[in-house]
Amino acid sequence: MVLIVVTMVFIVMRLLPGDPVRVMLGPDAPDETIEALRHNLGLDQPILTQFFFYLRELVSGNWGRSLIQGRSVIQEITYRFPLTLELTLLSMGIGTLTGVFVGTIAATNQGKALDHLIRLGSFAGYSMPIFWVGVLFQLVFGLSLGLLPISGAVDYYAEPTRVTGLLILDSLLTLNGKAFLNTVSHMIMPSMVLGIYIMVPVARIMRGEMIKVLDEDYILTARAKGLPERVVMYKHAFRNAVLPVITVAGLHFSGLLGGAVLTETVFSLPGMGRLLASSVMLRDFPMVQGCVLFFALLVGAANTLVDMTYRFVDPRIKY
């Protein structure tokens, strides 16, 4: 799958109508400059040669240099990627947990007002543009109530020593309480905003599955055995309903990455998503290419991970 996306990126970026070099330099650039840059980037070679170089460079780790200040593409990406990872993991966690919770409540109150309210809420939640929700959060919690900071991942005076790049983790690892509080307060809103994107489908699936499972015979048996309702719910109903949730969460991971691009832009988080967004705005060809390729690798890795998790959680699946 990664190979296909890699090829697709190549096709899109070099074969589509529209001259990337001209786009980068602007309409007034003199022809020699354009040709020089084209030669520099290797875009004047025949297509197959280009493709060969492209693949070779990718594999060897030379992803080119950014056109802005000549920074190494792969260095920038690997520096910023952990923050995006942190955001994604947090949102995934928050979204899944809240989704499971909300879905269960909806299922156990099926048909009542609470259920309808929750379903209405999930329609609404899925229709809201992420960047709008982000701005709303900034307005309410950041500006009006003054509770949470509205941008950045951490304040410069509270920055933890960089161990992994995941700032919250780093503050824990270095036992830096001040940094921990600071980074958490910065990351709450973005994670919640992005978490909504996961929460809605998870809640919906959870609700459906719980309703189905609660109807099953073994639930009746458990109740007939005299087990307290709580045990019935958690030990039997919940466990079986949760399985498809993992699949759904995994399926939405790629959407989460897309959402991360928007969320990072709204909250000015220095992660990979915002790097992609700003590279696109600045017409930084090598950086855009690098970011997209990295995303491809990420998605490939995530899909494999989900497959493995699924096999782990449900022992009935044998390969």
Next chain:
Amino acid sequence: MRIPIPKGPLTLLVGIVIVVSIVFLVAFADFLSPYGSNEFTNEILTPPNVAHPMGTDALGRDILSRIIYGARVSVGIGLAAVAISGTIGVVVGAISAYYGGKLDRAISIPMDSIYSFPSIITALLIAYSLGGGGPNTALAIAIAWIPSYFRVVRSIIFSVKELTFIEAEKAIGAGTIYIITRHILPACLPSIASLLTLGMRDAILAAAGLGFLGIGIPPPTPELGADLSEGRRALLSGAWWPSVFPGLMIFIIVLGFNMLGEGLNELVKLRRTTR
């Protein structure tokens, strides 16, 4: 106490109401909008008041007018994108599913790969490579979403294909094109309707997102996502209206199509179970 509100019809109804209002708004934008979309006034960044119910932006333009015209732009891009990707996706999906075998595998694998990649980023990449502008954005979104339509149509057709009456048709020697056009496609039609409507939802959200990131229709044409992005600059000075209202409009439009699409889905399910 259980409140037996039938989910399907209500969702559909609300969806229809919203979408019809939006179509009305878009069609009669010129009459409904109090000001031009690019009419500069001297009142810069004024909060909502009687003259400007949604306030003005940093250049003194009335926000209500801008979002009415902006709705037109967003719906337009959405329609174009859905038309292109719907057509291609359905046709390719139908062919791939009907013939099956190696052709199907050859098409499905790249489709699945693109599908598993974040669509917004794909659209972003394509829009970037094509250069900005409205039509390019619509094309980019269309291409990025083809795999979604492909997948759904393919699975529908796989299930329809196995039905006995198709076998009977083949037995009496009906031609392939005949079977596809006269029997298989009509069987999918209701599902395709909801698919396209939900596709509008995705397309409009994507268009707004791309506009927010700076790709898409260049200023000064009003575009809801771009306006929201512009409006963010005024946030720190306390002006919430330039960013909140464009987003609200996106929300309402998308909600309308969402509910319409889901309502249609429910309708299809109901019809299937009551037959």
